[in-house]
Amino acid sequence: MMNSSSRKAGVVAATAFGMILASGTFGIPLIGAEDMPEGFKKGELAPEPAAEMIEAGKRVYFTKCVWCHGVDGAGDGPGADRLWPRPRNFNQGTFKIRHTASGELPLFDARKPVPGQNDLFETVTHGLPGSAMPSWEGILTEEQRLQVLSFVTTQLVKDRKFTDKQSESQTILQLGDIKPIAATEESLKKGSELIVEKKCVECHGAEGRGDGNAFNLKDDWGFAIQPADWHKCWNFRGSRQDPYNVRNIFRTFSTGVNGTPMPSFADNTTVEERWHIANWVNFLCERDTDGKPLPIDPLTDKPKINFVVPSDPVEGEIPTDMENEAWKKAAKRYVAMGGQITHKPRNFVNRIDDIWVRSLYNDKVIVYLLEWDDRTKSVAEGKLPWAPTQVNLDIKEQDPKTGEEGSIASNQNKYRVYNDAIAIETPVKWKELPAPIKPRYLFGTNEQFPVDIVKWEADGSVRAFKGTGWDKDFEERDTYEENLKILKGEWINGRWYVMIQRPLGNKKDQDYDEDTFFEVGQYVPTVFFAWDGHNGDAGRKMAVSAFYYTFLNPPTPKETYIYPVVIAFGVVLLEGWVLTRRANKKKGKTL
Amino acid sequence: MKALMSVGALVGVIGLLLLVGMIFDVVPANTVRLVEGYMPMQMLTELTFFVAGFAGLSYMLSSMGMPLPRFWQGVGFWAFILLYLKYRVYPPIPFSVRAMYGTVSLVAVFMWVSSNEEDWKKFKQPILNVLDAQSGGNKMLRYAYLFLLPILIGGFTYNAMKPKSEEPIELRTVHPAPPASTKVHGKTYVLQTSQNPYRVNPEGKYDQEFTNANIVEQGMGRLMKPNANPWDEKNTGYLKYVREGGEIFFQNCHFCHGDNLNGRGLHAFAFNPIPANFTDPGTIAQLQETFIFWRVSKGGIGLPNEGFPWASVMPPWEQHLTVDEIWKVILFEYWHTGYYPRTWD
Numbered sequence: 001m002m003n004s005s006s007r008k009a010g011v012v013a014a015t016a017f018g019m020i021l022a023s024g025t026f027g028i029p030l031i032g033a034e035d036m037p038e039g040f041k042k043g044e045l046a047p048e049p050a051a052e053m054i055e056a057g058k059r060v061y062f063t064k065c066v067w068c069h070g071v072d073g074a075g076d077g078p079g080a081d082r083l084w085p086r087p088r089n090f091n092q093g094t095f096k097i098r099h100t101a102s103g104e105l106p107l108f109d110a111r112k113p114v115p116g117q118n119d120l121f122e123t124v125t126h127g128l129p130g131s132a133m134p135s136w137e138g139i140l141t142e143e144q145r146l147q148v149l150s151f152v153t154t155q156l157v158k159d160r161k162f163t164d165k166q167s168e169s170q171t172i173l174q175l176g177d178i179k180p181i182a183a184t185e186e187s188l189k190k191g192s193e194l195i196v197e198k199k200c201v202e203c204h205g206a207e208g209r210g211d212g213n214a215f216n217l218k219d220d221w222g223f224a225i226q227p228a229d230w231h232k233c234w235n236f237r238g239s240r241q242d243p244y245n246v247r248n249i250f251r252t253f254s255t256g257v258n259g260t261p262m263p264s265f266a267d268n269t270t271v272e273e274r275w276h277i278a279n280w281v282n283f284l285c286e287r288d289t290d291g292k293p294l295p296i297d298p299l300t301d302k303p304k305i306n307f308v309v310p311s312d313p314v315e316g317e318i319p320t321d322m323e324n325e326a327w328k329k330a331a332k333r334y335v336a337m338g339g340q341i342t343h344k345p346r347n348f349v350n351r352i353d354d355i356w357v358r359s360l361y362n363d364k365v366i367v368y369l370l371e372w373d374d375r376t377k378s379v380a381e382g383k384l385p386w387a388p389t390q391v392n393l394d395i396k397e398q399d400p401k402t403g404e405e406g407s408i409a410s411n412q413n414k415y416r417v418y419n420d421a422i423a424i425e426t427p428v429k430w431k432e433l434p435a436p437i438k439p440r441y442l443f444g445t446n447e448q449f450p451v452d453i454v455k456w457e458a459d460g461s462v463r464a465f466k467g468t469g470w471d472k473d474f475e476e477r478d479t480y481e482e483n484l485k486i487l488k489g490e491w492i493n494g495r496w497y498v499m500i501q502r503p504l505g506n507k508k509d510q511d512y513d514e515d516t517f518f519e520v521g522q523y524v525p526t527v528f529f530a531w532d533g534h535n536g537d538a539g540r541k542m543a544v545s546a547f548y549y550t551f552l553n554p555p556t557p558k559e560t561y562i563y564p565v566v567i568a569f570g571v572v573l574l575e576g577w578v579l580t581r582r583a584n585k586k587k588g589k590t591l
Numbered sequence: 592m593k594a595l596m597s598v599g600a601l602v603g604v605i606g607l608l609l610l611v612g613m614i615f616d617v618v619p620a621n622t623v624r625l626v627e628g629y630m631p632m633q634m635l636t637e638l639t640f641f642v643a644g645f646a647g648l649s650y651m652l653s654s655m656g657m658p659l660p661r662f663w664q665g666v667g668f669w670a671f672i673l674l675y676l677k678y679r680v681y682p683p684i685p686f687s688v689r690a691m692y693g694t695v696s697l698v699a700v701f702m703w704v705s706s707n708e709e710d711w712k713k714f715k716q717p718i719l720n721v722l723d724a725q726s727g728g729n730k731m732l733r734y735a736y737l738f739l740l741p742i743l744i745g746g747f748t749y750n751a752m753k754p755k756s757e758e759p760i761e762l763r764t765v766h767p768a769p770p771a772s773t774k775v776h777g778k779t780y781v782l783q784t785s786q787n788p789y790r791v792n793p794e795g796k797y798d799q800e801f802t803n804a805n806i807v808e809q810g811m812g813r814l815m816k817p818n819a820n821p822w823d824e825k826n827t828g829y830l831k832y833v834r835e836g837g838e839i840f841f842q843n844c845h846f847c848h849g850d851n852l853n854g855r856g857l858h859a860f861a862f863n864p865i866p867a868n869f870t871d872p873g874t875i876a877q878l879q880e881t882f883i884f885w886r887v888s889k890g891g892i893g894l895p896n897e898g899f900p901w902a903s904v905m906p907p908w909e910q911h912l913t914v915d916e917i918w919k920v921i922l923f924e925y926w927h928t929g930y931y932p933r934t935w936d
Binding site for chain 2: 059060062063064066067068071077078079081082131132133134136139140141144297298299300301302305306307308310336337338339341342343344346348350353400401438441442470521523544545546547549551553554556557559560561563564565567568569571572575578579582586
């Protein structure tokens with residue numbers, strides 16, 4: 001049943017898409033009336049949902065939504081205090097992603113889930129990436145999604161009324177009728193100038209990494225809020241599971257984000273200017289080396305992950321200049337980061353959710369180039385509350401339920417600042433671990449199979465640790481540091497660029513029982529840790545990756561060129577044999 | 592009959608165009624979305640559509656007087672299967688598994704084309720024609736094969752031999768054998784005899800039948816029974832504990848296991864493999880509550896050696912939760928997914 005309906009939805013979407021294309025080609029851009037911003041048109045309020053829809057929606061709400069959004073829809077469910085951003089407080093009727101003018105209620109009609117005409121339905125369907133709100137498609141039926149929204153809009157939105165013609169109006173962005181402007185070089189250039197002229201960069205930062213005004217922004221409820229990082233379009237709340245679609249950016253820019261400092265630019269930009277800006281913002285989103293959008297994993301709505309970090313061989317010294325040909329050619333891997341929520345202090349809200357890794361090696365050393373977006377450069381102001389090596393601390397962590405005042409959201413920007421940092425963990429004696437090679441636990445298996453951790457901190461220091469088990473303190477290794485070298489450690493416009501060099505390891509100079517030895521053509525399990533000092537990250541309050549593999553690409557062996565020729569020759573012989581045999585058979589002879 | 596077949600042909604052509612479009616990135620790959628949880632059914636349906644479409648297509652072609660030779664039908668169908676497996680199925684299937692499916696479907700295709708002597712002859716004919724090369728065209732073809740085949744195979748060999756860095760494949764035991772008993776917060780729980788102390792009826796007695804009657808309904812959306820709302824203030828017993836369990840779940844577990852308990856939480860994208868999906872009938876629905884109690888209390892670290900390669904960062908929750916809280920979370924998980932825990936009898 002579901003199959004046919006989703007198939008139908010696909011067809012409908014495809015048709016709609018076709019219509020948009022067609023109308024875009026022939027349509028005339030809408031010029032707004034006198035009091036109307038360009039591209040907008042007056043709309044009608046939708047009628048009140050049927051009573052049985054509301055009643056049915058209550059059942060959906062109390063099964064699925066109440067846990068975060070709370071009994072009264074005030075965004076204060078049991079899950080709320082450990083989330084940032086906090087779940088939406090429905091009471092005020094403030095919704096972020098809309099086709100309606102700034103300050104207006106979003107589009108919602110319980111009768112029709114038409115794409116582009118039902119904002120709340122699309123929010124529930126596609127979720128809000130970058131927050132805890134998941135996509136409910138495939139979990140709740142279309143009907144159920146409309147039901148729960150009927151309940152939310154009539155019962156939980158308390159300060160406003162979706163059907164009140166006196167107080168509410170609908171000024172709708174005619175996104176389907178407006179023809180996009182192609183992202184030509186000229187358009188991009190205009191866009192890059194407009195973001196300065198329109199002061200976008202004041203909050204979003206010079207490179208659009210959301211680092212412009214990282215500390216002073218608040219939402220309507222007084223919680224700290226961060227400007228979007230344009231380089232991670234898959235985290236845009238309004239990306240609708242289609243992050244590289246420029247229309248989503250155009251919409252957000254035209255309507256603004258209600259409840260946040262992001263205003264609508266409909267009044268002071270023309271439609272054309274908005275397309276240039278949207279094109280530029282879309283262009284900034286992380287892409288592959290050919291400039292094509294990254295493939296998005298439909299199961300997670302984040303870039304697809306390749307768990308192998310290849311390292312290319314280099315003759316002689318490894319270049320420290322990122323613009324060097326060797327670095328440009330090296331594969332750049334997306335490493336996804338989650339909060340460390342295994343040990344206290346748990347990191348429920350990790351501000352670093354990905355890093356980008358490249359690697360090169362020569363006959364003596366391997367170098368990792370790590371890049372990650374961090375809105376704030378943090379260098380420790382004071383002493384750590386606990387040693388960076390310590391685990392199993394008896395410390396107070398975020399209370400599960402404190403009310404708004406004590407929640408994680410309200411603590412943002414109030415943390416004591418520690419060092420930003422990054423670390424690479426590799427197992428020692430990984431060759432002796434039973435296959436497939438992976439140490440048993442994140443922080444080392446035991447005394448016999450420890451892990452080797454190399455950590456760089458924003459104060460410029462580099463240290464080496466040994467981990468011997470998930471519940472054991474790290475041991476600081478004071479002799480190994482002289483082998484390590486930081487080739488680069490720079491924070492520019494909201495992004496860290498760090499190059500860490502370590503020896504490949506050999507039995508003459510290093511200790512086989514303490515250091516990881518890298519070997520060409522072998523998979524060396526590798527884990528990355530990252531700390532954001534302004535998030536109060538220190539010790540094991542950090543972001544962690546899954547197990548990746550460092551793979552030292554071997555130079556191509558000679559056999560690779562020889563065997564194919566031999567085999568091709570063999571095929572020729574085989575062909576000859578088949579043909580002779582056939583010919584003989586036809587002649588009546590047998591071989 | 593003809594009308595039916597034309598519809599089939601239309602479906603086949605549209606399906607093929609969509610698939611080819613997706614392969615070459617002309618049509619966005621999510622045009623027909625694969626919806627999680629329904630994927631196997633969706634794929635079977637799709638394949639049925641395709642097969643029906645092909646049958647219609649071949650019927651239409653032959654009724655229009657240009658029948659597709661059996662040889663090309665066979666080759667075409669096999670190529671279709673390979674392309675479908677490679678480009679449509681998600682998450683992607685490793686090459687080794689695809690090779691297996693490919694071989695099986697090759698055998699099936701052979702069985703189909705050789706089901707009777709007549710068919711087999713028809714299938715062989717184009718091959719023999721090229722070998723014999725009686726006509727000019729076939730001669731050309733024969734020479735072309737003579738050169739192209741070695742080059743192609745040589746090229747494949749080169750590709751296969753070039754050093755590559757593909758992720759090693761890992762297999763793991765999903766439900767490792769549990770121990771006979773487990774010690775949590777200083778108390779020993781025998782897995783065979785322990786019971787969830789919160790699985791109780793209004794009289795406070797352990798009552799699986801009563802609690803099973805109050806879980807969410809199976810079926811689309813998995814919604815609670817209309818008269819069994821855990822958020823009802825008047826609740827005592829089971830439903831009250833479900834709510835308390837839910838509160839703990841949404842303060843500790845949803846970060847990985849997700850708001851809908853489907854393993855798609857906020858941090859899930861960063862982990863490999865992604866966290867367990869409780870709505871999948873292969874997880875908690877297959878297990879006893881005490882098994883879950885052991886897994887939750889001891890986490891990934893507590894996995895026995897068969898749990899290899901231990902790719903789990905699930906913490907031993909006894910570090911963070913009390914025994915009561917763990918039992919309540921388990922109660923909530925069964926309530927929310929609508930599954931009955933397995934019992935020992």
